[in-house]
Amino acid sequence: MIAAIAVVALAIFPFAFPDPFYQQIVVTALMYGALGAAWNLVGGFLGRVSFGHAVFLGVGGYATLLLLRHANVTPWIGIPAGGIVAAAIALVVGRPTLRLTGHYFAMATIAVLAVAHVLMVNWSFAGGATGIEAPIADSFRLLLFRSRVPYYWIAFALAVATFAATLALVRAKPGYYWRAINGDEAAARALGVPAERYKMLAFVLSAALTGIWGGFYAIYVGFIDPDSAFSLTLSIQIVLVAILGGVGTIVGPWLGAALLIPLAEGMRVAMGGSGKGFDLLLYGVAIVLVSLFLPRGLITLRWRRAAA
Amino acid sequence: MLEALSTGLFNGLVYAAVAVGLALIWGITDVINFAHGDFLMLAMYVAYWLFTLGHVDPTLSAPIAACALALVGFLAYALIIRPLSRAPAMIVILATFGLGLVLRQLAFIAFSPDYRNLPDTWLSGSIRLGGISLGRPQVATGLVALAMIIVLFVLVYRTRWGHALQAVAEDRQAASLVGIACDRVNAQVWMLGSAAVGVTGALLTSFFYVFPSVGAVFVLLAFVAVAMGGFGSLPGAFLSGILIGVVESLTGYWFEPAYKTASIFVIFLLVLWYRPRGLFGRW
Amino acid sequence: MPLLEVAKLSKRFGGLVANRNVSFSVDEGDIVAIIGPNGAGKSTLFNCIAGHDAPTSGSVRLRDAEIAGRAPEAIAALGLARTWQIPRSFGAMSVLDNVAVGALLHHRDPTRAKDESRRVLEAVGLRDRAMARAGELNVAGQKRLELARALATSPALLLLDEVAGGLNPTETIALVEILRAIHARGVTLVIVEHVLEVVMRLAHRVLVLDFGQVIAAKAPAEVVRDPAVIEAYLGRRP
Numbered sequence: 121m122i123a124a125i126a127v128v129a130l131a132i133f134p135f136a137f138p139d140p141f142y143q144q145i146v147v148t149a150l151m152y153g154a155l156g157a158a159w160n161l162v163g164g165f166l167g168r169v170s171f172g173h174a175v176f177l178g179v180g181g182y183a184t185l186l187l188l189r190h191a192n193v194t195p196w197i198g199i200p201a202g203g204i205v206a207a208a209i210a211l212v213v214g215r216p217t218l219r220l221t222g223h224y225f226a227m228a229t230i231a232v233l234a235v236a237h238v239l240m241v242n243w244s245f246a247g248g249a250t251g252i253e254a255p256i257a258d259s260f261r262l263l264l265f266r267s268r269v270p271y272y273w274i275a276f277a278l279a280v281a282t283f284a285a286t287l288a289l290v291r292a293k294p295g296y297y298w299r300a301i302n303g304d305e306a307a308a309r310a311l312g313v314p315a316e317r318y319k320m321l322a323f324v325l326s327a328a329l330t331g332i333w334g335g336f337y338a339i340y341v342g343f344i345d346p347d348s349a350f351s352l353t354l355s356i357q358i359v360l361v362a363i364l365g366g367v368g369t370i371v372g373p374w375l376g377a378a379l380l381i382p383l384a385e386g387m388r389v390a391m392g393g394s395g396k397g398f399d400l401l402l403y404g405v406a407i408v409l410v411s412l413f414l415p416r417g418l419i420t421l422r423w424r425r426a427a428a
Numbered sequence: 429m430l431e432a433l434s435t436g437l438f439n440g441l442v443y444a445a446v447a448v449g450l451a452l453i454w455g456i457t458d459v460i461n462f463a464h465g466d467f468l469m470l471a472m473y474v475a476y477w478l479f480t481l482g483h484v485d486p487t488l489s490a491p492i493a494a495c496a497l498a499l500v501g502f503l504a505y506a507l508i509i510r511p512l513s514r515a516p517a518m519i520v521i522l523a524t525f526g527l528g529l530v531l532r533q534l535a536f537i538a539f540s541p542d543y544r545n546l547p548d549t550w551l552s553g554s555i556r557l558g559g560i561s562l563g564r565p566q567v568a569t570g571l572v573a574l575a576m577i578i579v580l581f582v583l584v585y586r587t588r589w590g591h592a593l594q595a596v597a598e599d600r601q602a603a604s605l606v607g608i609a610c611d612r613v614n615a616q617v618w619m620l621g622s623a624a625v626g627v628t629g630a631l632l633t634s635f636f637y638v639f640p641s642v643g644a645v646f647v648l649l650a651f652v653a654v655a656m657g658g659f660g661s662l663p664g665a666f667l668s669g670i671l672i673g674v675v676e677s678l679t680g681y682w683f684e685p686a687y688k689t690a691s692i693f694v695i696f697l698l699v700l701w702y703r704p705r706g707l708f709g710r711w
Numbered sequence: 712m713p714l715l716e717v718a719k720l721s722k723r724f725g726g727l728v729a730n731r732n733v734s735f736s737v738d739e740g741d742i743v744a745i746i747g748p749n750g751a752g753k754s755t756l757f758n759c760i761a762g763h764d765a766p767t768s769g770s771v772r773l774r775d776a777e778i779a780g781r782a783p784e785a786i787a788a789l790g791l792a793r794t795w796q797i798p799r800s801f802g803a804m805s806v807l808d809n810v811a812v813g814a815l816l817h818h819r820d821p822t823r824a825k826d827e828s829r830r831v832l833e834a835v836g837l838r839d840r841a842m843a844r845a846g847e848l849n850v851a852g853q854k855r856l857e858l859a860r861a862l863a864t865s866p867a868l869l870l871l872d873e874v875a876g877g878l879n880p881t882e883t884i885a886l887v888e889i890l891r892a893i894h895a896r897g898v899t900l901v902i903v904e905h906v907l908e909v910v911m912r913l914a915h916r917v918l919v920l921d922f923g924q925v926i927a928a929k930a931p932a933e934v935v936r937d938p939a940v941i942e943a944y945l946g947r948r949p
């Protein structure tokens with residue numbers, strides 16, 4: 121399968137391209153692919169589009185760095201803890217929001233994100249607007265390294281785990297039940313699907329995965345602050361990756377990330393230097409063009425080739 | 429406090445004007461126009477340059493901006509929205525996001541990120557009303573926004589054409605069966621909604637800074653207004669816009685300005701908790 | 712004890728009384744048909760039994776469990792399945808996956824659920840369309856899919872809402888055979904039906920509703936001769 125080839129290719133990659141710049145692009149692409157895949161559980165399979173997923177990323181990241189800075193807890197524990205905290209937040213936020221349909225749900229998630237942003241800016245224990253920094257260290261125990269290479273392997277491992285997790289979930293009972301709820305919730309319930317429970321399940325699992333990656337993001341980038349973590353732009357980027365890749369498919373988000381992230385980074389390097397913003401301009405044009413020509417996502421390329 | 433309340437009211441009218449345009453497009457063509465804020469930005473730049481280069485006052489350039497934006501809206505519909513009419517809804521939304529980004533970046537490149545504002549216009553100065561001082565441009569903009577909204581309401585709710593709009597919003601298939609040209613209606617709605625934003629944007633330049641990302645400031649609040657008012661309800665969008673303006677102003681007055689935006693979102697979530705379809709939502 | 716016992720069920724919507732004091736029982740192995748003119752309250756009764764609405768008063772018991780007012784998924788888990796008058800398939804999923812959703816209720820593992828689904832599809836004659844997208848089936852196919860999905864939940868009682876509506880005579884006869892086979896495998900049937908042919912061929916007993924009340928409960932041959940029933944359908948002789 122494509123996935124197997126991709127895994128092998130990614131495993132060889134850092135040896136073939138030792139330049140940290142390329143590795144960084146791949147790490148970012150892996151992260152967005154995973155975030156898209158996690159988002160997809162709620163947005164693609166369950167069909168509830170969330171524009172506020174960055175809130176789980178931020179929660180995970182803050183949890184990890186707070187534990188590290190204030191309790192000297194290693195990220196080996198802190199990152200999973202970030203996932204658990206994000207899942208807990210999802211439990212709380214999910215109850216009132218999952219009742220809402222389509223557009224209202226989307227707006228509510230934006231509202232939650234915005235409120236979280238303001239709360240974090242005003243929470244001095246968490247560093248307020250400046251956020252928290254990870255200490256500079258080169259320690260396996262602290263998962264902080266001077267070189268960027270170990271982070272590549274962490275991202276790689278996490279990405280494989282995320283892919284496997286989403287694949288397993290979608291192929292099992294939850295995947296069927298989510299798609300049924302998406303298709304027709306009342307009909308699904310008449311077949312015994314406990315809709316409320318499964319909606320919450322999708323939300324919580326998606327949040328947990330996103331939170332774990334939030335923890336990774338925090339130690340990878342080295343700091344976390346409200347503007348970068350609880351950012352609507354980041355949320356939209358996640359949605360973009362999933363939708364343009366092919367919403368409601370397992371492979372879609374990874375494809376979307378594989379195209380968009382190198383594209384964005386490449387353009388930024390090629391044209392962003394002048395500071396004129398041509399890179400973002402072309403990025404916007406690219407989004408519009410991909411939407412127009414591949415309305416069902418990049419994944420349709422495979423079908424088209426097969427049909428032709 | 430009265431002053432805070434009145435400021436909030438007039439700000440609210442501006443939010444309401446932006447929201448109503450968005451609600452029109454959203455409600456009738458079922459597209460969330462992420463580029464709406466950037467349409468506003470374009471209108472502001474049109475007015476700015478007309479003033480700076482041609483000494484045309486914002487009040488006069490408002491109709492010009494309206495026409496310009498109507499054209500933009502039409503092009504957006506014809507080139508992007510209509511070709512995507514069979515695509516999943518999400519893609520259309522993302523396409524509008526891309527469009528917005530493109531517009532923003534074009535403005536960034538063409539006009540630089542500088543914050544600009546207009547010096548003295550016909551509307552500058554302040555008014556004293558019963559002991560409170562209000563900026564003249566804010567009042568004028570608010571009043572024109574109100575007038576425009578009233579015109580829109582009359583158009584949509586009292587004319588034959590408006591009934592056609594409502595029919596399309598309610599049931600597209602049925603509407604086309606009775607002979608309504610849905611495609612034309614869609615284009616007209618996009619033009620009308622964009623024109624509304626055009627007028628608002630032009631007038632805004634009399635007291636608000638003009639810069640490429642200015643749309644972001646307004647569009648999010650407009651979205652909240654449309655959702656809080658309930659999809660499919662223009663009066664809902666209008667009232668919510670005003671509510672948002674008032675809440676924002678009073679929060680800044682009673683508590684800290686830092687919490688202004690947060691309180692709007694909290695109120696929004698509370699409204700949805702008790703009324704999952706917004707205040708007057710039909711679907 | 713009866714499989715299904717409806718006692719004095721009433722349902723009002725504001726001022727409108729849709730069902731008034733409806734009582735009947737269904738034993739295991741029965742085939743009961745519910746008929747009545749339009750607006751008689753059949754669908755409302757259906758929805759109250761299946762859990763999509765809660766009755767204003769009265770009780771619905773499935774064996775010894777009170778199910779009135781409980782959630783549809785709980786009722787399905789207890790062994791009551793229903794089909795919809797207007798088919799509500801999961802259009803984007805395949806026919807097989809649609810049925811699998813039903814089968815997953817009692818077959819945890821998707822592989823086993825799909826095996827069971829193939830068996831059910833065979834029983835309703837849709838086996839060869841298993842991989843088609845549910846949204847692409849025609850009306851007759853959709854109705855069979857509805858049936859298959861409900862069957863996949865291994866119900867003791869199957870509620871069918873106008874399952875024969877919109878079918879041509881050939882399809883109708885085929886459907887009757889399928890229903891007979893399902894019944895032979897131990898499923899009790901309660902059907903709401905307009906197509907009298909199906910009622911006459913299948914039902915052991917017929918319940919007639921008019922204006923929300925039961926006006927007759929007899930064997931099919933007797934029901935068509937009952938003056939109250941004739942009056943309900945055709946109106947009083949002037």
